Amino acid sequence: MQFFDTAPDLDALICQGKFMDTQFDAHRHEDGKGIVIAVPYGRLYYAPHYFDEQAADAYLDYFLASHRDGQPINHRAHDWRDTDLDTVQFTNIHWRQDTIKMYGKTHKLPRISAWYGDNDCPYTYSGITLNPNPWTERLLMLNDELAKICKRRFNSVLLNWYRSGEDHISWHQDDEKELGDNPLIASVNFGESRRFLLRLCDDHAVKLELPLHHGSILVMAGGLQHHWQHSVPKQKKVLSSRINLTFRNIKNPSD
């Protein structure tokens, strides 16, 4: 698997107070690992290499640990695109390929997902309702790590597994009712780097691209989910896996 092997200098991401070649103000976060980018209606925390290579590798191995017919699968060498996942046992994560109904027809989502969280408050996502699995130790470790940045704990996490560059997520906003006003969403990434795109709903010319590398963290805050859309487009040349986790707070109807 090909990863970026040099941590880019955070200062190189900020050019005269702006993020790269954009018009958005940016400054270094006090943690020394990330930068804060101010955008209309919201702000982002972006740490391209929050976890070191070794820690990130261990997370990737954990999420994709699996076997078939009693034989362990080497997830890095395995071609997942041609694999029927019903024939694979995953050791740590209950991966599933969800379906979505559009114009009366059922379609498989172009990625594999899993939902984990505090209790059984169901969450409706892309028209499907998911009940969370109970937290695992490693997911709780990530939640604790995010608390350092976000100063809060999340009650749930959606895991997405992009088996190759064919898997993707189309333009959308995470603005479901259950997430409340101005939801804080923290994304953690392992495996292949993928392009993460943001655009203003009212003016698609106002946009931002952030590469999400192995071991990166991106936090979306403020009114971002109400005013911006985001997507992870197909990247035909990407042949192996990327795991993305988005930590969220789901409001209970009783809250």
Ligand SMILES: O=C(O)CCC(=O)C(=O)O
């Ligand atoms: O894979 C990503 O980086 C984003 C996933 C996402 O936007 C979502 O699950 O809502």
Ligand SMILES: [Fe+2]
């Ligand atoms: Fe999203």
